[in-house]
Amino acid sequence: MKCPDEGTLLGYLDRELPADQHKKIRQHLDYCPTCSSTLRELEDVRDFASAKLGHLWEQDQACPVSGQEQGWSYIQPAIRSGKKERTKMHLKKWSIAAALILALGITAYVPSFRTAVADLLQVFRVEKVETLTLTAQDITDIQEAMQAGSADIDMESFGRIETNGQPVERKLTREELSTLPFRPLLPAGREGDYSMVSVPSVEITPQVDKVNALLKSLGSQETLPQSLDGKTFKVTIADTFTARYSDFELMTGPSPELQVPPGVDIQQVLQPMINLPIWPEGVRKQLATISDLEHTLVIPGTDVEKVMINGSPGVLIKDYTPTLIWQNHGLYYILTDNSGGKLNLTELAESLE
Amino acid sequence: MELMATTMEKDLERMEIEDTLSRLPWRDGLLLKLRMEGRSYQELAELLDIAPASVGTMLARAMKRFRTEYEGKEAGQDEVPRRGNVIRLFG
Numbered sequence: 001m002k003c004p005d006e007g008t009l010l011g012y013l014d015r016e017l018p019a020d021q022h023k024k025i026r027q028h029l030d031y032c033p034t035c036s037s038t039l040r041e042l043e044d045v046r047d048f049a050s051a052k053l054g055h056l057w058e059q060d061q062a063c064p065v066s067g068q069e070q071g072w073s074y075i076q077p078a079i080r081s082g083k084k085e086r087t088k089m090h091l092k093k094w095s096i097a098a099a100l101i102l103a104l105g106i107t108a109y110v111p112s113f114r115t116a117v118a119d120l121l122q123v124f125r126v127e128k129v130e131t132l133t134l135t136a137q138d139i140t141d142i143q144e145a146m147q148a149g150s151a152d153i154d155m156e157s158f159g160r161i162e163t164n165g166q167p168v169e170r171k172l173t174r175e176e177l178s179t180l181p182f183r184p185l186l187p188a189g190r191e192g193d194y195s196m197v198s199v200p201s202v203e204i205t206p207q208v209d210k211v212n213a214l215l216k217s218l219g220s221q222e223t224l225p226q227s228l229d230g231k232t233f234k235v236t237i238a239d240t241f242t243a244r245y246s247d248f249e250l251m252t253g254p255s256p257e258l259q260v261p262p263g264v265d266i267q268q269v270l271q272p273m274i275n276l277p278i279w280p281e282g283v284r285k286q287l288a289t290i291s292d293l294e295h296t297l298v299i300p301g302t303d304v305e306k307v308m309i310n311g312s313p314g315v316l317i318k319d320y321t322p323t324l325i326w327q328n329h330g331l332y333y334i335l336t337d338n339s340g341g342k343l344n345l346t347e348l349a350e351s352l353e
Numbered sequence: 354m355e356l357m358a359t360t361m362e363k364d365l366e367r368m369e370i371e372d373t374l375s376r377l378p379w380r381d382g383l384l385l386k387l388r389m390e391g392r393s394y395q396e397l398a399e400l401l402d403i404a405p406a407s408v409g410t411m412l413a414r415a416m417k418r419f420r421t422e423y424e425g426k427e428a429g430q431d432e433v434p435r436r437g438n439v440i441r442l443f444g
Contacts, residue, residue, distance in 0.1 A: 007410025016394040016409070042413060049416040052370050052423065053389045 001028050003035050010042050029341065036340030040321060129315045129325050129332075130290050132300040138280045139302075145218065145278035159206035169197045172241075182331055184241045184252035185352035193244040199237040205230060215272055222272040231261040247339035248348065255332050299325065309333075309349045316345060324349055373423045381415035388412060 004012070004025055011017045012025045029036050172194040177184070180196070208229040215223050240253035260266055274287055290296055303318045307326075314326025322337040324345040337343045374382045380401065387397055397412075398405040 005410060006413045007407065010413045011394060011409040014394070045413070045416045045420055048420050049385060050389070052419075053385055
């Protein structure tokens with residue numbers, strides 16, 4: 001097929017095209033770097049507009065996955081089908097759903113160590129990654145289950161989410177790589193652009209009454225314990241190294257940590273979310289097969305695959321910007337294909353030194 | 354104090370966004386607002402009386418204009434920057 005115009009590519013990105021046309025364009029993108037590049041630019045522009053205008057339209061709305069393809073694709077079908085006067089409420093609910101999905105990832109962290117000193121925070125750290133495959137039917141089922149809930153929860157009172165600043169990026173020379181606090185993987189014989197990004201931490205302080213009202217409206221029999229009210233959870237992402245090349249980029253950093261207040265059992269937070277009735281059977285079964293969910297960062301998606309990278313489990317996200325995420329010895333790696341899908345990310349990852 | 358600063362930043366950003374929208378052609382602004390409300394391409398075509406096949410093109414153009422206006426640069430002169438690293442951490 002000849003190259004589609006920008007409008008059609010945006011329709012593809014927004015999942016607004018008929019299924020057969022969507023499939024043809026997906027196949028076209030597999031071998032057309034020009035269209036893949038255009039698609040990425042459109043995504044950037046769309047994410048920018050979405051982030052800014054979403055902020056205006058739903059001010060103070062804290063949507064953790066704002067600007068991401070996944071978040072958009074989850075939210076989009078829900079608000080599209082909603083009646084006008086209910087649309088805003090649906091978006092709020094979907095933002096919360098996205099937050100819950102993300103929370104499965106954020107809170108599913110391994111207790112790398114539990115401090116022996118009772119009055120110190122518990123620290124949980126990611127040790128492996130796992131897929132959670134959502135089919136189109138799953139998304140529809142979740143959407144319908146959420147629409148069936150009757151409570152109109154105000155996201156502003158859901159809790160407080162704060163960051164302690166903005167990310168700061170600092171360029172690095174090749175010589176400075178030896179000063180990093182960890183040794184990143186790099187491709188042999190290639191020079192790239194190197195940088196270090198300091199990422200602000202995020203503090204989440206839930207209002208338990210409001211969260212529980214939401215859980216109940218979704219049919220949950222389980223709720224968060226009242227003792228969690230006002231307790232602050234902190235997500236810390238250490239400085240992250242990025243190496244950029246013409247056809248891919250690789251991020252390396254220490255595994256993110258979740259600090260949980262003293263006396264809080266992380267299972268009391270996880271279980272009500274995992275047992276929510278809104279999850280379709282297929283999703284529930286997948287969660288059940290992850291025997292050590294608390295040791296796992298769960299990555300949801302419609303086209304994700306488990307892979308092994310030199311003996312370490314990873315997840316390959318196979319969209320138009322294929323991305324491979326894996327974790328090994330306390331470091332996580334995110335390898336992104338910027339060539340329009342020409343790279344074999346698994347082979348590339350295994351060749352890094 | 355930090356919360357107060359955050360609120361002020363949000364108010365400022367809101368004003369900037371509203372100002373940007375006001376400087377766009379009215380149909381672009383309307384298209385973006387309706388899209389943010391969650392309207393489908395088909396609904397946008399009906400509401401604005403345009404061909405469904407043109408919605409994507411008009412939307413792409415409106416988004417680019419919005420960004421260019423917001424960033425205060427002339428159209429076509431700036432490269433679209435890469436997505437932020439923070440997003441990519443979980444993206």
